[in-house]
Amino acid sequence: MAEISDKTIARLSLYRRLLSDLLEDGQTQVRSHELATLANGSPAQVRRDLAEAVGCQGRPRQGYDVAGLFESIGAVLDGPSGENVALVGVGNLGRAVLAYLAGRRPGVNLKAAFDSDPAKVGQSWMGCPCHPDAAIPRVIREQSIRVAILAIPAASAQAVAEQLMDAGVTGLMNFAPVRLRARPGVFVENIDIAISLEKTAYFARQAAES
Amino acid sequence: MAEISDKTIARLSLYRRLLSDLLEDGQTQVRSHELATLANGSPAQVRRDLAEAVGCQGRPRQGYDVAGLFESIGAVLDGPSGENVALVGVGNLGRAVLAYLAGRRPGVNLKAAFDSDPAKVGQSWMGCPCHPDAAIPRVIREQSIRVAILAIPAASAQAVAEQLMDAGVTGLMNFAPVRLRARPGVFVENIDIAISLEKTAYFARQAAES
Known part of the structure; x- marks a missing residue:
């Protein structure tokens, strides 16, 4: 995967935290515009970050699987063992x-x-x-x-x-x-x-x- | 004076701190390359920041008056009363x-x-x-x-x-x-x-x- 910028890594860290909150609330799916609102960003940027840096594509109308995306971002941020x-x-x-x-x-x-x-x-x-x-x-x-x-x-x-x-x-x-x-x-x-x-x-x- | 960017203000705050250290050490003059080294920046950027945001020009060979520059940056950052x-x-x-x-x-x-x-x-x-x-x-x-x-x-x-x-x-x-x-x-x-x-x-x- 291409080199990921400082700012993108900070956003991934923020997305992961937001996903963790959603998981706690029992939410299973999330769309890019919802994550964007929570992160004070744009849906296009959320989709680009997740596609380019994490390799996750949301599905039309359903968006992303919250638990899966949480794990995938963790794999990028934390590496194998933290x-x-x-x-x-x-x-x-x-x-x-x-x-x-x-x-x-x-x-x-x-x-x-x-x-x-x-x-x-x-x-x-x-x-x-x-x-x-x-x-x-x-x-x-x-x-x-x-x-x-x-x-x-x-x-x-x-x-x-x-x-x-x-x-x-x-x-x-x-x-x-x-x-x-x-x-x-x-x-x-x-x-x-x-x-x-x-x-x-x-x-x-x-x-x-x- | 033109609007000053977020990053420029952060650098001015750093320059002021560095000038305060120099004042404590009794140094009276400072050249842009010395400030740049202390601030991990370039002499050209130091001169540009000080000219455009503070209105201070260094003098050839002598540079800036430490106490004067300290005060001038303070006037920009703090306003009249903090x-x-x-x-x-x-x-x-x-x-x-x-x-x-x-x-x-x-x-x-x-x-x-x-x-x-x-x-x-x-x-x-x-x-x-x-x-x-x-x-x-x-x-x-x-x-x-x-x-x-x-x-x-x-x-x-x-x-x-x-x-x-x-x-x-x-x-x-x-x-x-x-x-x-x-x-x-x-x-x-x-x-x-x-x-x-x-x-x-x-x-x-x-x-x-x-």
């Missing part, structure tokens, strides 16, 4: 992210947490053991972890990212307010809460004044 | 966001928090008083709040967003895992942690397998 994930930084934000994600994501296995604070090491957060930062190289390799969530201060983010990439991490979800220099091929998703808020404030003012 | 902001949902994630933002953002004034849990109402979080959800219309109007951060479950997000928009909010930063239906002109910044993680996991696997 991804092992580490969290670095068990502060307020890291703990909140852990609590938010724990147990919810079928394709994501939270395997390890790391913190530089000795008081946090050895504890378990949402079932996730917390190791010292010095154990990053060993634990990442031993547990075949390819995805890491960085919830640490800006000053230490690049050095920690280097350690993680050295140990085999190829995907970083970065909450640290700094632009990481990633190696070629390594995927970085920046979630910069302060920038998002400044952007929202700017456009809120534009909207109010227009 | 924006008043409310947080809805004082759970793990809401508290983490509050702790992360409190006192840090010059143009953003955290004025009020809201929660449906009576145990949280009446308390103060990072200096921010917590009101019951029922007080949303009154407090938003009284305090001229135009920006709201939604850190609540998906099920209640749309109804709360409607109340906020009714009361005059024109910018929503939405952490709830749901696509909000916003009114025309209202800006919505979605921060969907689960989708971001699934995306990171997908591309981490692609990178490891390529």
Whole structure:
């Protein structure tokens, strides 16, 4: 299958969540325009995403089988066994992210947490053991972890990212307010809460004044 | 000045943060290529952003005055008095966001928090008083709040967003895992942690397998 874009993957993830809600409600069939309404998109885009990235065609008038489509999207997103994930930084934000994600994501296995604070090491957060930062190289390799969530201060983010990439991490979800220099091929998703808020404030003012 | 895009505003916010770091280090001048390196961008883009959106031209060989540029970007981003902001949902994630933002953002004034849990109402979080959800219309109007951060479950997000928009909010930063239906002109910044993680996991696997 052709390479799938960043934005398409985000939409597939959203469709899967919406399908999961429909499954819970006992709905068995869904048409593209219904999914499009739920996803704030267009029916044509839903059909294109599902045909090109997932290989699923809806049937005229009936649309898609909800359970089947849920599984098919999962096969694309999660691969055969899902991804092992580490969290670095068990502060307020890291703990909140852990609590938010724990147990919810079928394709994501939270395997390890790391913190530089000795008081946090050895504890378990949402079932996730917390190791010292010095154990990053060993634990990442031993547990075949390819995805890491960085919830640490800006000053230490690049050095920690280097350690993680050295140990085999190829995907970083970065909450640290700094632009990481990633190696070629390594995927970085920046979630910069302060920038998002400044952007929202700017456009809120534009909207109010227009 | 022409309308500034979403992405440009995000870059201006990043430049301002980088300038703030330079100011702390005592640096007085900065050239476009240095800012570009720090921002993971190109010098041409830095110069274009600063000329078109901020109206600042660097001087040959000297570049920009750090303090002046910091102020000029602030005038664009923050407007005359900054924006008043409310947080809805004082759970793990809401508290983490509050702790992360409190006192840090010059143009953003955290004025009020809201929660449906009576145990949280009446308390103060990072200096921010917590009101019951029922007080949303009154407090938003009284305090001229135009920006709201939604850190609540998906099920209640749309109804709360409607109340906020009714009361005059024109910018929503939405952490709830749901696509909000916003009114025309209202800006919505979605921060969907689960989708971001699934995306990171997908591309981490692609990178490891390529």
